[in-house]
Amino acid sequence: MNPSPGTQRYLIAIEYIGTRFAGAQKQSTGRTVVGVLEEAFRKFVGQPVSIFCSSRTDAGVHALSNVCHVDVERISKRKPGEVLPPHEPSVVKRAVNHFLQKNEGDITVIDVRCVPADFHARYKAQERTYFYRLLSGKEPLSTFEKDCAWHVPEELDLLAMQKACQVLVGRHDFSSFRAAACQAKSPIRSLDELTVTEVASSLYFPTALEGEQCSNGMNGSFSNSNNSETDLTHVSGTSSHLVKGENSGGEASQGFGTRKKHRCFVVTARARSFLYHQVRLLVGVLKSVGTSDLTVSDVERILKAKDVAAASPMSPACGLYLGHVKYDLPSDL
Known part of the structure; x- marks a missing residue:
């Protein structure tokens, strides 16, 4: 189905908690990622839309960044039938997130981009x-x-x-x-x-020793030469943090009320x-x-x-x- 001349195709990156959904793909029963996202777009643009995902994740599977595409025709609310210039991606992101946050808040749009009308989120994925x-x-x-x-x-x-x-x-x-x-x-x-x-x-918090090192002008990384085998490189996005000796402490050194990692x-x-x-x-x-x-x-x-x-x-x-x-x-x- 070819979109009308006034329609803009958007590429949308989303993150979500998979355990809250019966899967990404829309189904006749059950709460789905596409179903919730389409409803947020409907409230934003005032008419139904169809959303297509790059990856149809199963129930319980999370996404740090799944990508979808959607066609949106911007119709004037003051003059029904009048087609207006497409929304800027930043407007789409802000408006859709507004409605998503009102619906459990377990999906977030993290990026939006305008793409050509023939760009398909699933088939163009490399x-x-x-x-x-x-x-x-x-x-x-x-x-x-x-x-x-x-x-x-x-x-x-x-x-x-x-x-x-x-x-x-x-x-x-x-x-x-x-x-x-x-x-x-x-x-x-x-x-x-x-x-x-x-x-x-995850949910790593600095120890008392790390806090002391940081306050003394050190870089905040905990170095223990006796526990070199537990050196870990933690990669999150584009940043790296060297965390050392995290699992080296025994029960006595952890103190009461401190969870073992x-x-x-x-x-x-x-x-x-x-x-x-x-x-x-x-x-x-x-x-x-x-x-x-x-x-x-x-x-x-x-x-x-x-x-x-x-x-x-x-x-x-x-x-x-x-x-x-x-x-x-x-x-x-």
Whole structure:
């Protein structure tokens, strides 16, 4: 369907808490990301719109940045039928967020851009990056981490998981990592990146020693030469923070009322496109390698089996985040 001459197509980046939705794609029943977003646009422009997402995330899967496109025709409210110049992207962002915040506030528009009428959020995507968070440790999961990560009580072997990633990265037949309901014509995919990184736990607050160092003119990073093995590089967006010795303190050193921190691992998977449940199945196998239930040789066997029944149980949706969708956007818009 071709938009009318007065219609502007917008590319919209959104973030949302996946556990609040029955999925991204609009459904006949259940609260969905597209359904809530379309309602916010309807209140803004005064007429129904159709929104198309780059990635149709499942129920429980979060998004740091999912991308959609929508066609909007700006009609005068004073003179019905009169078509006005399109809204500026900043106006769209501000107005839609206003209505989203009135509806639970679990979706936020983080960026808006004007694109040509034939630009499709799904088919023009060149690359998608997913992150998966695992929290390892015997302690119960923090209230603040509920539905935000997969809690693994066992210790995870980071080196073994990284070696398993090397087996899986590249172009393969990923039939063993493809859900039965997958509708893709081919199981062949090129997995451009698959890594596991240990990072600082989220909601990280400075210790008394770090605060003292900072007040003394130091850079605020806690250095403990006796705990070099626990050095962690925490990457968030484009900033990096070196956090050292976070998990090194024993129960006595933590003090009463201080929660023990879990070890936090992030799996990064990057490709042009993924099979249905591919990332969650990959993470399930990597976790089993980390707990020594599988070996790297087992991962090779599972990949060659080309049968999803050979894979480990799929990881839960709560730890998965759509992190970024890459486009080749025109520079003159």
